[in-house]
Amino acid sequence: MxxxxxxxxxxxxxxxxxxxxxxxxxHLEFLEFGLHIEPERLRDAVVEKANAVADKVDAIMLGYxxxxxxxxxxxxxxxxxxxxxxxxCIGVFLTPSGYADERRKCAGTWYNSPGWTNLGxxxxxxxxxxxxxxxxxxxxxxxxxxxxxxxxxxxxxTGVGDLDNLKVKSQEFADIMGLExxxxxxxYGLLADALQRTKDLVKSRDS
Numbered sequence: 057m058x059x060x061x062x063x064x065x066x067x068x069x070x071x072x073x074x075x076x077x078x079x080x081x082x083h084l085e086f087l088e089f090g091l092h093i094e095p096e097r098l099r100d101a102v103v104e105k106a107n108a109v110a111d112k113v114d115a116i117m118l119g120y121x122x123x124x125x126x127x128x129x130x131x132x133x134x135x136x137x138x139x140x141x142x143x144x145c146i147g148v149f150l151t152p153s154g155y156a157d158e159r160r161k162c163a164g165t166w167y168n169s170p171g172w173t174n175l176g177x178x179x180x181x182x183x184x185x186x187x188x189x190x191x192x193x194x195x196x197x198x199x200x201x202x203x204x205x206x207x208x209x210x211x212x213x214t215g216v217g218d219l220d221n222l223k224v225k226s227q228e229f230a231d232i233m234g235l236e237x238x239x240x241x242x243x244y245g246l247l248a249d250a251l252q253r254t255k256d257l258v259k260s261r262d263s
Contacts, residue, residue, distance in 0.1 A: 057258050058082045060109045060135075061251070062102065063119020065089045066145055066171035069216040070244035071119050074251060083109050086119075089171070090183050095125030103132045110135035114261075117254040119247060121145055136257040140250045145169065149212045149242040158240070164207040166235065168226045169242070170217040176225060177232055200233065209235040212242040 060083035063071045068086050075081040085105060091098040106116050110133065118139035120126055130137045140148055146167045147155045158165060177196065181187050184202070186195040209230035211223060223239065230237035 057115075057255060058113040059251070059254055059258075060106070060113040060116045061085070061119060062087065062105050062109075062116065064092075064145065066169070067119045067148070067244070067247065069170050070214055070247055073216045074244060074247055080255060083113060085109075089175075090185075092123055093183070093185065095123075098123065099125045099129060102126065102129060106133045106135070106137065114258045115254045117251050119250070121148060136254075136261065138250050138254040138257060140246050142246060145171075146212075148244060148246045149214050150240070151242075151246070154242070158210060162208045162210075164205050166203070166206050166209045166233070168209055168211045168229065170212075170214055170222055173211065173222050173226045173229070174217075176229055196232075203233050203235070206233070206235055209233065209237050211237065211239045213239065214242050214244055216244075 057080045059080045061071060061075060061081055062085045065086045066089045071084070075084060087101055087105060091101055102118060102120060106118065110116065113135060115136040115138070116133060118129070118137060121140045121142050121144050123144060126139070130139060142148060142152050149167070149169045150158060175183060177199070181195045181199055184199070186198045209226065211226040213219060227237050
């Protein structure tokens with residue numbers, strides 16, 4: 057069985073932990089997270105990367121959620137394929153029900169998974185393209201303006217990475233942005249489910 061995994065860079069540590077030692081995964085590729093702010097470009101990039109390896113593997117797992125632009129994307133891929141069946145990455149880390157619970161607790165929450173935590177302030181500025189503004193405008197001031205509706209930063213321990221270092225970086229982000237900092241435990245079981253469904257596609261075809 058030959059599986060390709062093409063995933064968003066925000067899932068990098070979780071996906072690498074998931075596929076470590078898995079001999080069925082013969083191709084692993086991560087796409088930049090900044091594609092999310094250009095939905096059409098994101099969809100085109102995912103389809104292009106998947107179809108570039110479609111004839112070399114038995115099936116493809118997309119380490120992506122629907123992300124506003126990827127609903128129905130599997131029909132555009134020229135190989136059996138699966139993806140994560142939830143709206144966005146926070147639902148993966150917390151599960152959809154857990155995500156809903158946290159939103160009820162505090163609607164103005166910024167969620168820091170390991171991937172988002174590693175981005176930090178500079179990464180967030182780059183993600184939001186705030187580094188392209190005029191020289192006389194401080195991108196950090198713009199970021200703070202965008203965060204005016206947030207009051208809490210929630211660090212999500214997904215079981216990967218250097219936990220102590222990640223907590224420090226998440227706290228630093230919260231301090232700079234003037235947010236209360238809290239922690240919770242999550243995971244990446246929905247990514248594991250997507251990988252298993254991808255393998256099941258191959259098994260059902262070969263049976």
